[in-house]
Amino acid sequence: DAGVTQSPTHLIKTRGQQVTLRCSPKSGHDTVSWYQQALGQGPQFIFQYYEEEERQRGNFPDRFSGHQFPNYSSELNVNALLLGDSALYLCASSLPLATPYNEQFFGPGTRLTVL
Amino acid sequence: QKEVEQNSGPLSVPEGAIASLNCTYSDRGSQSFFWYRQYSGKSPELIMFIYSNGDKEDGRFTAQLNKASQYVSLLIRDSQPSDSATYLCAVIPAFNAGGTSYGKLTFGQGTILTVHP
Numbered sequence: 001d002a003g004v005t006q007s008p009t010h011l012i013k014t015r016g017q018q019v020t021l022r023c024s025p026k027s028g029h030d031t032v033s034w035y036q037q038a039l040g041q042g043p044q045f046i047f048q049y050y051e052e053e054e055r056q057r058g059n060f061p062d063r064f065s066g067h068q069f070p071n072y073s074s075e076l077n078v079n080a081l082l083l084g085d086s087a088l089y090l091c092a093s094s095l096p097l098a099t100p101y102n103e104q105f106f107g108p109g110t111r112l113t114v115l
Numbered sequence: 116q117k118e119v120e121q122n123s124g125p126l127s128v129p130e131g132a133i134a135s136l137n138c139t140y141s142d143r144g145s146q147s148f149f150w151y152r153q154y155s156g157k158s159p160e161l162i163m164f165i166y167s168n169g170d171k172e173d174g175r176f177t178a179q180l181n182k183a184s185q186y187v188s189l190l191i192r193d194s195q196p197s198d199s200a201t202y203l204c205a206v207i208p209a210f211n212a213g214g215t216s217y218g219k220l221t222f223g224q225g226t227i228l229t230v231h232p
Contacts, residue, residue, distance in 0.1 A: 033218065042203050042222030043159065056219055088157055094218060102147060102207060102218040106158040106170075 002027055004093050004107035012113045021110045022075040025093030031055075032074040033104060034066060034091040037093050043090055049074050050096070076111075086114045116141050119206050122225035124190045130232050134191040138223055139205030141185070147207040148227045149179055153225065162202075163189070194230040200224040 005024045012020050025032050028039040031050045035043035045058035051070035066072045072093075077086055088111050120139050121213040128134045136150075147166045153161035165171045169220065177190040186200040187206075191198055 031218070033220070035220075041225070042205075042224045043220070045221065046221045048219065058219065088158075092220075102159060103149075103164060104218065104220060105161065106151075106203045 004091055004105055006091050006107040006110050008100045008110060010111045015081055015083060017081050019081060021089050023091030023107055024073045026105050029093035029095055030072045031094045031096060032068060033043060033092045034076045036087040037090060052086050081114045083114050116220045116221060119204055119223040121204050121226050123224055125227040125229050127229045127231060128194050129232055130194060130196060136189040136196045136202050138187045139185055140206045142208050143185060145206045146190050149205040150178060150189045151205060152200045152202040153203055159203055168203050172227055178218050187198050196230050196232055199228060200209050
C-alpha cells in the first residue's frame, strides 16, 4: 500500500521564479492538504482540495495556488518566489471528513530553497 | 495568543524515564487532537489522536485530554533514545454549521525531546 508521495524531494529556485510541487495521496484517500513548515516551526496550513476544488484556505497570499486532478493527485504552485518561501512543503492526504478523527498522513515533503 | 501552544524545549530525559509533553489550545470548541512525531529532516508521523476527555493508551504512549482546561498531553513511558525527535501537537477546530470539519490541522511549534542513554 503506497503512502503519500511527493516530488521533487529538493528544489532550488531564485527570487521571482515560479515553482510547482506535486503530491499523490495514499491509496483510498481523496482529500489533499498542503502545509508549509519553516525551520523550527510547526507546519502551517496552506489549503485543502477535495473533489478537484479548493475547500479551505489558510492565511497565504494568492501567489500560492493549487490544483487537484481527477485521480486525486494535487499540485501546489507558488509564483513570484520570495526568500521567505524557503521551507519544507508537506502534502497530507485523508479520507472524506465524515468523522471528527480525520487522520491525515504526510508525505516526505519537498524542501524548497529560494536564493 | 497562539492557537496551539507547546513548550519548545528541549526536554531532556534519561533512558527508561517517562517523558511528558504538554499542549494548550485556545479554541474551546476544538474537536480532535493529534500528536505527531517528526525526526530531523523528515515529515511528521502520526502517533495518536484523541477526541474524548480522559486518557487513551497505545503501547508506550498515552494521550490525555482535558477539554475544560483546554489541555492535551502525551506521555511516553520507558523512553528510548529512538524517541528523540520533535513532537507536534495539532488540533482540528470546531465543526462548522453543517456539522463537518474540513480538517484544517493547526499545529503548535513542537517540543524537542532528547532521550539520553
